[in-house]
Amino acid sequence: MMTSRIAATVLALVGPAFLVDAKTITGEVTDSSGKPMGGVMVSAH
Numbered sequence: 001m002m003t004s005r006i007a008a009t010v011l012a013l014v015g016p017a018f019l020v021d022a023k024t025i026t027g028e029v030t031d032s033s034g035k036p037m038g039g040v041m042v043s044a045h
Contacts, residue, residue: 029040 029037
């Protein structure tokens, strides 16, 4: 039970730090002829 409390406390303190670096990426995905492509999902790591 003590381990669970420690883990919860660490997550509560460290978790928000990861959200600080969150950014929004905007743009448009196009094919080779420059036309917009629909239904495309882009992810960044």
